[in-house]
Amino acid sequence: MSVARAGIVLCGGRSSRMGRAKAWLPWFDGRTLIEHVVERIRPAVDEVLVVTSVALDLPALDARVVRDREPERGPLAGLRDGLAATSAAHAFVTATDAPFLTTEYVDGMLSRRAACAPVEEGHVQVLSAVYPGEGAAVAERLLEEGRGRPRDLLEALDYEALDANDPALASAPWKGFNTPDAYLDAVRGEDPDARCRIEFLGRAALASKSPNLEVPVGTLGDVLAQAARACDLDLDLVEGEQVARGHLVSLGGRDLVRDLSLPVGPDERISVLDAQAGG
């Protein structure tokens, strides 16, 4: 089936600065960031492709999942794989951490029917840009030549630079985040009262007055401290920068962690478990 417009979401793996896979970060109403971004793009395009490495499973999405063949070569290789997988004349390409994307913005960008990207203070927003379908072959050539940046591809495609000061772009819908603090700021910007849910299981449940609580979002350290205070927890859950030995925390039921600096997002359910799982 030939299509005119595609949306491509590049899903990196676990982000080292964030400590968690961005695709799975919560973004309100029980949805993950990837679900939210796909929902925003979907009405503006004929199909959405999500490019991901094998090391990342995804929730069910209204999108086609394309495997990033060479994740170690960076975003241009993923972009190439995404473009190669669609027959669309033009594709809007974004990263996962773009919660402020709007359908109107994606629609407006694709209506230009040409390679284009916003430029903000000299920075080309390569992951909030439109690439023509034939860009796959050009990307392949650039990768062979050792030029591995998406910006090289935009330049090779003679892209149109859009002034980010244009009122239509004033909301900077490409804004993303790379650190727990930046993510939590974005969450609080959206809802200053954003909360997460914490559940004490096992020994922690026996030691707490109420095993289910809601507390404001924050780093895991903040969240645990608030919850422990709120329920008079008779157990030490923290040891330096880590969750105390003998315990583990599950974030959203997926990551099992002990690092207190990780972010806990809106409506996210975290469970404090006993680490000994023998049975």
Next chain:
Amino acid sequence: MSGIHGRYLRIDLSRGTSEHVAIPESVSRRLLGGVGLGTWLLLRESTPGFDPLSAEAPLVFAFSPLVGTGLTTSAKFAVVAKSPLTGFVCDALASSHFAIAGKRMGIDAIVVKGACETPSEWVRGVLRPTASWGRSAAETTSVLGGEGRVAAIGVAGEQLVRFATISADGRHAGRGGLGAVMGAKRLKAIVVAGELETPIADRTALEARADRLRARAAGPETAKYRELGTVGNLLAFDRVGALPTRNFQTSHFEGAEKLAAERWRGERAHRRAACAHCTIGCEQRYASRPGGAADVRIEYESQFALGPLVGVADPDAVLASSARCDALGLDTISAGATLAFSMECGERGWLEGAPAFGDDLLPWLDRIATRDGLGDRLAEGSLRLAREIGDEAVGIAPQVKGLEMPGYEPRALQTMALGLAVSSRGADHNRSSAYEADFSEEVDRMHGDARSVAAAVAAEERAAILDSLVLCKFVRGAMGDLFEESAAILSDLTGEAWSADGVETVAKRIVDLRRLGNEREGWQPADDSLPKRFLEEPIPGGPAVGARLPAERLRDLIRSYYLERGYDESGRISSDRRTAFESELGLDLTGPASGGADDA
């Protein structure tokens, strides 16, 4: 060498005789006791390709060097036989005074061969007709308990149910159907008693070591087991999408909350108990219904298999099913998993008259144990039933090598997935314990990789040592470096110098010996795998939604595991190494199926 008696008792039921047979010290040094010694005795006392339910099949009760030392959690014995469920080497451990009393007979093991003409019991050297046939193991024990310590089978063992257990002091050598091996011999019970103390080389040093271990075993590393027991797993596993539900169709159970021990605490009477000579005491007993006395022993594996796996969310029903399995002598995991499998087959229209998810299990457990109606086919286990139904059914039968899977969803716990696939006993959580890594930050539990392989290998070796010393898995957290501490214990006990490296070598040897035993009995590379469902379907919902274990990933993990263990690409041990094992251990390991490929 102190710590052992250097001989075993061979009982010939066909002739009604028994004799002492020497165990070379070199064998005890190389394999210790428990599962190590037991495997050696099984292979030595049998010919390749024997029928596990035949008279010639050996049934081994192996004690261990630590039995009788007073070390916490050491009063355990291994039952070793060829499993009627898998056709491979099987060992099952149980804790009880049976181990202590057996070893006091001045022996390191009992090997039972032959078969009785009529139902009998062996009581301290005397083989006599039994009046307990048709009774539960607990009833049998109360009849015979005055004469010594008892190991007995229930009705399921008598009826050769392929997942029947052997019970002692209310604990069970549960997995692999070893109760059917005993039943095939028409042996209801073995009763042991004796006066001989275990010789200890340096009693003062060992006692001091035992005191220190006991103190550590009262610390935070075992707190979960003391405070909640293994039943504390259920809600946690549910919350991380690892709780097998409705025959492994999904990994999150909507009724988990009702089955959670954390919630039971306020609702029903509860008390803790402990195995013989254990200071941890992880055993949890709950009232079978609110208002009753705390009389039902429940473990996570029973709770998951008789609850979420069969779609049952009523705690009274789960506790009642667990108690019924114990009374009948059924392995709770295999019983629950075989029923769950039949339920899915029923839903798909493949099995007429099958129970439905959520049904009352009690009549079904009775039918299985007595081989009544469809119960007769269920008593054969999930793989045999699946083969009768067809290939598609085999793909959803929850088993590896014929042994039903424990309560760990392999797609969401991929180190465990590898452990389950390669384990010599079949789908097994105790000989591998690879889940330990999945419940840590050591690996990415949803994407098995090289770290998972290293963790699975290490976990298997730790288990091999604990199961041959024998010590309980749950004391492990209280031991520093397991191999070093084991070496120190063995040095004090035996009077010989043991090193951590030496202990690790024993562990590797035991893992290899079991594989060689399986090869002798016809193991093929395809036996190391997981059912198709896990390799083709992602988890459809719940916290681990989307988790997949593609076939090629599992194959890569298995191949790396073989490499790490020094096996060839297909998982076989080289003929040179096999020959070395044969001469070191005085065994013939060449079986009908293992003589070909690797010799070429």
